[in-house]
Amino acid sequence: MPLSILFVPSLQAAFLVPALVGLVLSLWASARVHAAFKKYARVGVRSGMTGAQAAAAVCRAGGAHGVTIERHPGFLSDHYDPRTKTLRLSPKVFDGRSISSIAVAAHEAGHSIQDAEAYKPLVLRSQLVPVCNIGNSFWPLILVFGFVMRAPLLIDLGILLLAGVVVFQLVTLPVEFDASKRAKAVLARTGIVSTQEEAVGVQKVLGAAAMTYVAAAVTAVLQLVALILTRRN
Numbered sequence: 073m074p075l076s077i078l079f080v081p082s083l084q085a086a087f088l089v090p091a092l093v094g095l096v097l098s099l100w101a102s103a104r105v106h107a108a109f110k111k112y113a114r115v116g117v118r119s120g121m122t123g124a125q126a127a128a129a130v131c132r133a134g135g136a137h138g139v140t141i142e143r144h145p146g147f148l149s150d151h152y153d154p155r156t157k158t159l160r161l162s163p164k165v166f167d168g169r170s171i172s173s174i175a176v177a178a179h180e181a182g183h184s185i186q187d188a189e190a191y192k193p194l195v196l197r198s199q200l201v202p203v204c205n206i207g208n209s210f211w212p213l214i215l216v217f218g219f220v221m222r223a224p225l226l227i228d229l230g231i232l233l234l235a236g237v238v239v240f241q242l243v244t245l246p247v248e249f250d251a252s253k254r255a256k257a258v259l260a261r262t263g264i265v266s267t268q269e270e271a272v273g274v275q276k277v278l279g280a281a282a283m284t285y286v287a288a289a290v291t292a293v294l295q296l297v298a299l300i301l302t303r304r305n
Contacts, residue, residue, distance in 0.1 A: 090298050112172040115172075116169050124166045141161065159183075174264060178256075178264070186250065186254070204236060206233065208237055211237065231303060238293055252278040252279075
């Protein structure tokens with residue numbers, strides 16, 4: 073957050089209040105994810121599969137062929153890259169044989185199934201990535217500069233860039249929820265998850281992870297609304 077915000081009274085509430093709300097939501101969501109992952113990382117699955125094996129099985133069962141699965145450094149850094157058809161799993165997920173590992177790996181494999189089916193929200197999100205990256209990088213500075221210089225066009229440009237970020241966050245929600253839905257269906261159909269305890273664990277882990285995206289979307293929307301109201305006043 074640019075320090076110059078502190079010297080622009082009209083921007084203080086518009087930036088700081090949503091930022092504080094977003095911080096609380098993010099910390100809450102992150103705590104839920106870590107707690108759920110840690111809890112079910114101690115519970116193995118009957119199938120004995122690793123996360124990487126489960127991801128490969130989910131991809132095959134869902135019709136996503138030619139997907140590369142590789143180990144990726146970091147904790148819960150798991151993601152699917154539709155540009156290269158690569159599913160990258162963090163070490164604990166890639167090698168783990170727990171409910172947590174299976175859940176996260178299957179969720180990412182769910183994105184590969186979306187990609188194979190050209191799921192429209194995923195396609196749209198991929199197209200919005202450059203817009204989101206530019207918006208995240210420049211909207212605060214442009215907006216603050218606009219208020220300091222009393223330049224309405226710059227203020228509107230900053231708000232417009234933030235709006236692009238908000239659209240990206242909102243489109244992300246159905247993409248993430250749908251990936252989890254696909255993952256759970258394939259896990260149950262293939263028998264990778266075969267007990268009620270495993271099914272409940274997968275639901276808990278993926279449900280907690282989904283809240284991180286909800287928190288990000290709510291924060292972005294609050295920020296946009298606050299700035300639009302500030303602009304009008």
